[in-house]
Amino acid sequence: MMKPPRSGLPRGPxxxxxxxxxxxxxxxxxxxxxxxxRAADRGRxxxxxxxxxxxxxxxxxxxxxxxxxxxxxxxxxxxxxxxxSTTPRATRRNAPARVFAxxxxxxxxxxxxxxxxxxxxxxxxxxxxxxxxxARAEAQAVDVSALASGAPLSSDAYSVTxxxxxxxxxAEAERAAYGAQLNRSGAYYTPxxxxxxxxxxxxxxxxxxxxxxxxxxxxxxRECVDFVAWRLNRDAGVTSAPWKWDWGNLASGxxxxxxDEWVRHGWATSxxxxxxxxxxxxxxxxxxxxxxxxxxxxxxEEYNQNSDHSYHVRTIPTGSxxxxxxxx
Numbered sequence: 001m002m003k004p005p006r007s008g009l010p011r012g013p014x015x016x017x018x019x020x021x022x023x024x025x026x027x028x029x030x031x032x033x034x035x036x037x038r039a040a041d042r043g044r045x046x047x048x049x050x051x052x053x054x055x056x057x058x059x060x061x062x063x064x065x066x067x068x069x070x071x072x073x074x075x076x077x078x079x080x081x082x083x084x085s086t087t088p089r090a091t092r093r094n095a096p097a098r099v100f101a102x103x104x105x106x107x108x109x110x111x112x113x114x115x116x117x118x119x120x121x122x123x124x125x126x127x128x129x130x131x132x133x134x135a136r137a138e139a140q141a142v143d144v145s146a147l148a149s150g151a152p153l154s155s156d157a158y159s160v161t162x163x164x165x166x167x168x169x170x171a172e173a174e175r176a177a178y179g180a181q182l183n184r185s186g187a188y189y190t191p192x193x194x195x196x197x198x199x200x201x202x203x204x205x206x207x208x209x210x211x212x213x214x215x216x217x218x219x220x221x222r223e224c225v226d227f228v229a230w231r232l233n234r235d236a237g238v239t240s241a242p243w244k245w246d247w248g249n250l251a252s253g254x255x256x257x258x259x260d261e262w263v264r265h266g267w268a269t270s271x272x273x274x275x276x277x278x279x280x281x282x283x284x285x286x287x288x289x290x291x292x293x294x295x296x297x298x299x300x301e302e303y304n305q306n307s308d309h310s311y312h313v314r315t316i317p318t319g320s321x322x323x324x325x326x327x328x
Contacts, residue, residue: 171283198311199234200227200303207309218247222310224286225255227303228278231288232326235276245327256284259322268325271318273298278324279316289323 032040194203205221206212212221217233219226229245238244247253251261259280262269273279279287279300287302290313297315305312 167282174281174283195311197301197313200230200311201239202226203311207304209309216241217243217245219253222303223253224302224304225251225253225258227301227311228286228288231276231301232278235326250327254284255280255286256282258286258324262324262327265327267327270323270325273318273321273323274325276326278326279321280324281321286324287321292318 194200200222202215202221205215207222208220215221215226217226217229219229229247229250232245232250233239233243236244251258258278259269273289273292275289275292277289279289279298281287285302285305287300287305289298290301291299293299293315296318298318298321299313299315301311301313303309303311305314
């Protein structure tokens, strides 16, 4: 008679309890959450990891425990195989949601990128627009007030000062400096009587600036050139027509050109004044030399020096003018 083994194992092959088979679709099994799957993974890792403190006891227990019979091992493996084959596999149940999201998102992306290049034409649906374009006036309906047409327009501009303008400004400044030395107001006026020392016969005629005309010498009344032409005629012994000197054979109506006219005629000019010569100033003015003083000054008589069309007498430094000697 055989004795049972001390290890307590059954005498014959041990029968494993039957694992009931699951019926229905395996997708119906509940899906594990992420936290449950992580907990299961940690449990398997702890069971698989060796325990240092128990290694010796396990080895001794394994040595003391007799190896199971081959038929028992085979039965256990078959039971485990049946269990694995019948255990439902966990599947994801969100596959339909992903498909639905894809169906919505992809057309939205295509519409966002492609549709701005098209316009919805009335009656024609979505197509390339040939009627609505930013470059056409019909694209916008803007009402512009009539006041906009009266708005002033401005543009940047610049001006260049020429040499002639610079010379004219300098001459005007010099003329103003001389005007400050005059003994009468610079404003035009009609004198009540002829000034002392003034023998100009047309002293009360209307100047050209106020509608006057030409004197018998064919210069404008009460201008500097007309007064000097009168004095040259007087000094030549002519006080009435026919005149010896006038606009036709003396010089032009612009005092600025008189020095060149003297040179063109071959008449003498000098920086040394003499009585009866013409004092020529570069700021378009001429005067008659009345006296040459011993202190380096010259006394002159003139008309319209400060644009008042009147007679004046003043004293200037000798070097302030060029002197045109009386023509011969």
